[in-house]
Amino acid sequence: MEEKKELEVIDLRVVFKKIYERRRLFIKVLPIVFVLSCAFILCLPRYYQSTLSLAPEIGGTSGLGGTLGSLASSFGLDLGSMETTDAINPMLYPDLMEDNGFVVGLFDIMVKSKDGEIACSYYDYLLKHQKRPFWQYVISWVKKLLPKDNEPVANKDNKLNPYVLSKKQDDICKIIRDKVSISVDKKTAVISISVEAQDPLICKTVADSVKERLQTFITNYRTNKARIDEKHYKNLVDEAKADYEKARRLYGSYADSNMEMVLESYRAKQTDLENDMQLKYNTYTTLMAQYQIAKAKVQERTPAFTLVQGAAVPIKPAGPKRMLFVAGMCVLALVLLVLFSLVHK
Numbered sequence: 026m027e028e029k030k031e032l033e034v035i036d037l038r039v040v041f042k043k044i045y046e047r048r049r050l051f052i053k054v055l056p057i058v059f060v061l062s063c064a065f066i067l068c069l070p071r072y073y074q075s076t077l078s079l080a081p082e083i084g085g086t087s088g089l090g091g092t093l094g095s096l097a098s099s100f101g102l103d104l105g106s107m108e109t110t111d112a113i114n115p116m117l118y119p120d121l122m123e124d125n126g127f128v129v130g131l132f133d134i135m136v137k138s139k140d141g142e143i144a145c146s147y148y149d150y151l152l153k154h155q156k157r158p159f160w161q162y163v164i165s166w167v168k169k170l171l172p173k174d175n176e177p178v179a180n181k182d183n184k185l186n187p188y189v190l191s192k193k194q195d196d197i198c199k200i201i202r203d204k205v206s207i208s209v210d211k212k213t214a215v216i217s218i219s220v221e222a223q224d225p226l227i228c229k230t231v232a233d234s235v236k237e238r239l240q241t242f243i244t245n246y247r248t249n250k251a252r253i254d255e256k257h258y259k260n261l262v263d264e265a266k267a268d269y270e271k272a273r274r275l276y277g278s279y280a281d282s283n284m285e286m287v288l289e290s291y292r293a294k295q296t297d298l299e300n301d302m303q304l305k306y307n308t309y310t311t312l313m314a315q316y317q318i319a320k321a322k323v324q325e326r327t328p329a330f331t332l333v334q335g336a337a338v339p340i341k342p343a344g345p346k347r348m349l350f351v352a353g354m355c356v357l358a359l360v361l362l363v364l365f366s367l368v369h370k
Contacts, residue, residue, distance in 0.1 A: 040367065047366045054362060055355060062354040066347045070156035072221050074343035075228040078333035079216045079236055081115070081243055115214050119207040121242065128198045129187035131205070134234045139226040139338070147231060151200050152193070156223055205235055215333055225339045232336035240330055251323040258316040265309040272302040 044051070121127045132148035143154050157165075190198065204221045218235050222228035276298040 043366045044363060047362075050366070051359075051362055055358060058358040059351065059355055062351045063347075066345060066350045068158040068160075069345050070158075070223055071342040072223050072344055073225040073228045073339040074219060074221050075225070075232045075336045075339055076217060076219045076334070077232050077236055077336040079218065079239070080214070080331040080333050081216065081240075082328040082330070115209050115216070116211070118209055118216060118239070118243075121239070122202050122205060122207055125187040125190065125198060127238070127242070128201050129185060129190075129194075130238060131201055131231070131235065132185075132197070134231060136224075136227045136230050138224045143224070143227075147201075147227075147234075148197055150227065151197050205231065207235070207239070218336075220336075221343070229336045229338045236336070244327055247328050248323050248326045251319065251326045255316070255319040255323055258312060258319045262309070262312045262316045265305065265312045269302070269305040269309045272298070272305045276302045 132146060134147040135145070136147050136150050137144045138154075143150060145154070185194075206219045208217045208219075209215070210217070216239070218232055218239070220228050220232040220235065222231060276295070279298055280295055
């Protein structure tokens with residue numbers, strides 16, 4: 026004979042009775058949680074967020090299509106737009122924020138607050154003009170009591186080595202990585218740049234500057250090989266031109282000084298000089314043509330960028346969500362109190 030399992034029924038009257046019995050605990054704890062939550066969240070400074078979208082030209086596609094392309098598109102991937110002959114795939118652009126060289130390059134961005142009271146570099150803004158909760162001031166005061174690290178020495182060009190940083194500079198790099206993010210859509214290859222800052226105008230300024238520096242990086246990478254070829258052919262053209270002019274002067278000087286000579290030996294030497302001059306001229310014109318092709322290749326490899334969504338000065342702060350935080354903490358406290366009332370006898 027099968028045993029019938031009795032379903033446990035929750036008696037709501039018992040639940041409400043236990044909660045009612047501990048109503049004083051609710052009346053004491055919930056206002057305290059509300060006040061503490063408000064005090065905590067009001068200490069956190071508000072920040073703004075500005076986002077822009079950029080679509081770079083994808084070069085060197087191999088034309089994958091047909092069944093493979095359809096299969097990839099069914100999974101949300103566009104192989105036609107993502108496959109390139111570049112060693113750096115667009116999916117790797119977000120990793121630039123992990124490179125000190127790129128992040129340190131953002132230090133000298135000149136920013137200005139919306140009210141005009143702040144006008145300095147982005148590095149100084151993050152170092153000296155950030156609003157912080159009171160406990161961070163206490164932590165900073167304690168850190169000042171600790172021994173300071175030596176600042177790295179700049180090189181002969183008075184430029185900072187991005188890979189030899191002090192503790193303070195490395196901390197600013199970490200802050201920038203937290204506030205600036207680069208992402209790439211896997212399907213469309215559209216690059217999105219998002220920047221957080223405590224001032225709306227500075228937020229937009231930094232977003233535009235990151236966009237310009239990312240464009241410069243992509244352009245330099247795409248045209249690097251072509252620019253090397255252009256420089257190589259320019260050197261060859263200069264050498265060929267110098268050789269041709271030297272041969273032309275030698276031929277002209279010899280021809281002028283032996284105009285009345287009828288000996289075959291003189292005429293043969295003049296012919297040799299003329300032929301040598303012509304060969305050097307042909308070499309010069311050939312290299313000049315190659316140089317012009319290399320110059321055109323640089324322009325061909327220079328990618329075009331389409332601004333899909335420009336960075337705007339945000340009107341409303343992006344966070345912190347104060348009302349949502351306080352409501353969440355109160356709900357959490359209420360749930361814990363209910364569980365405590367039901368478990369505790």
